[in-house]
Amino acid sequence: MTVVRVEQKVLNENQRIALELRHRFEENSILCLNFISSPGSGKTTLLESTLAAFRPEEKIAVLTGDLQTENDARRIARYGFPVQQIVTGGVCHLDGKMIERALEPWPLENIDVLFIENVGNLVCPSSYDLGEEAKIVLLSVTEGEDKPLKYPSIFHKAALLILTKVDLLPYVPFDIEAAKANARQVNPEIEILEVSCATGKGMDEWRAWLGERRAKRQPHFAGSVKSVQG
Amino acid sequence: MHEVGIANSILEAGHTEAARRPGATLTGIGVRIGVLSGVDIDALRFAFECITAETEDEKVVLTTEKCPRVNRCEDCNNEFASPQLSPFTDAPCPRCHSTRTKFVSGDQLDIAFVEVEEP
Numbered sequence: 001m002t003v004v005r006v007e008q009k010v011l012n013e014n015q016r017i018a019l020e021l022r023h024r025f026e027e028n029s030i031l032c033l034n035f036i037s038s039p040g041s042g043k044t045t046l047l048e049s050t051l052a053a054f055r056p057e058e059k060i061a062v063l064t065g066d067l068q069t070e071n072d073a074r075r076i077a078r079y080g081f082p083v084q085q086i087v088t089g090g091v092c093h094l095d096g097k098m099i100e101r102a103l104e105p106w107p108l109e110n111i112d113v114l115f116i117e118n119v120g121n122l123v124c125p126s127s128y129d130l131g132e133e134a135k136i137v138l139l140s141v142t143e144g145e146d147k148p149l150k151y152p153s154i155f156h157k158a159a160l161l162i163l164t165k166v167d168l169l170p171y172v173p174f175d176i177e178a179a180k181a182n183a184r185q186v187n188p189e190i191e192i193l194e195v196s197c198a199t200g201k202g203m204d205e206w207r208a209w210l211g212e213r214r215a216k217r218q219p220h221f222a223g224s225v226k227s228v229q230g
Numbered sequence: 231m232h233e234v235g236i237a238n239s240i241l242e243a244g245h246t247e248a249a250r251r252p253g254a255t256l257t258g259i260g261v262r263i264g265v266l267s268g269v270d271i272d273a274l275r276f277a278f279e280c281i282t283a284e285t286e287d288e289k290v291v292l293t294t295e296k297c298p299r300v301n302r303c304e305d306c307n308n309e310f311a312s313p314q315l316s317p318f319t320d321a322p323c324p325r326c327h328s329t330r331t332k333f334v335s336g337d338q339l340d341i342a343f344v345e346v347e348e349p
């Protein structure tokens with residue numbers, strides 16, 4: 001019997017594709033963000049509210065993943081930006097190959113910001129790098145504030161936590177400070193925003209976050225941050 | 231939930247490595263799974279059994295090592311594992327008791343070794 005030391009990532013192949021994607025995003029100055037949450041936390045709604053504030057000439061594109069149906073793509077398409085539904089047919093996460101394939105028909109030079117809405121799932125998507133600049137995790141106030149403790153992996157890997165549906169706080173027993181503290185237990189550096197798409201609360205802060213990230217990626221964009229916030 | 235996919239990737243990587251040695255048969259694979267990897271070891275072992283059952287890989291032994299969260303103390307530079315395989319940062323530095331610590335490792339999903347039988 002021979003033991004061979006290997007020392008490689010289990011998801012080596014996905015990692016290779018993700019690195020390639022990341023390189024292509026950098027070459028084309030694309031800001032790519034990967035949205036991850038449980039089903040029903042409000043990923044699609046947040047994307048809708050976000051897209052509604054962009055000027056029509058902005059170069060925004062969306063990939064949205066689900067096990068079945070094109071419902072999300074139909075919702076998002078109403079905002080006039082290119083969108084593609086990735087139907088995984090039962091697979092519980094998006095992987096690099098799916099993103100690579102979905103991007104084939106799109107000239108990357110026509111994209112400044114690429115939003116990827118992952119399959120609704122707090123576990124599996126956290127293992128798959130899609131070449132994104134940052135993972136954003138959403139947690140709605142109708143869920144438990146202990147989610148970050150139950151599913152630490154994604155809260156550890158996300159750069160930003162968006163607490164959604166905060167307009168419902170008066171009606172639900174959700175301890176928002178406990179939720180934040182729990183997230184910081186796993187990831188002391190995580191940034192946190194509180195948002196309600198229903199009332200618009202926190203949307204300015206979210207757009208400012210987006211604007212800052214964009215300005216880093218696209219120096220020419222820095223001058224127009226204000227208009228996106230407005 | 232995605233452990234079947236992960237198990238498949240592990241098996242594939244094992245075969246790729248074994249194929250580098252002419253005539254060798256894959257007999258075992260060792261993996262390191264961090265507490266922050268999002269992979270459940272029991273589910274992974276079960277998935278691995280399912281995908282290898284009644285195939286030529288039935289006898290391939292999967293060895294798993296669970297890896298703790300390791301943080302580095304920003305005050306005294308000591309590297310230490312969170313106790314009880316906790317994925318959280320609540321443990322202060324055991325040497326100087328500082329709570330200013332930075333993540334080092336704990337999200338591994340790595341293949342450490344493969345075992346092959348050579349003719």
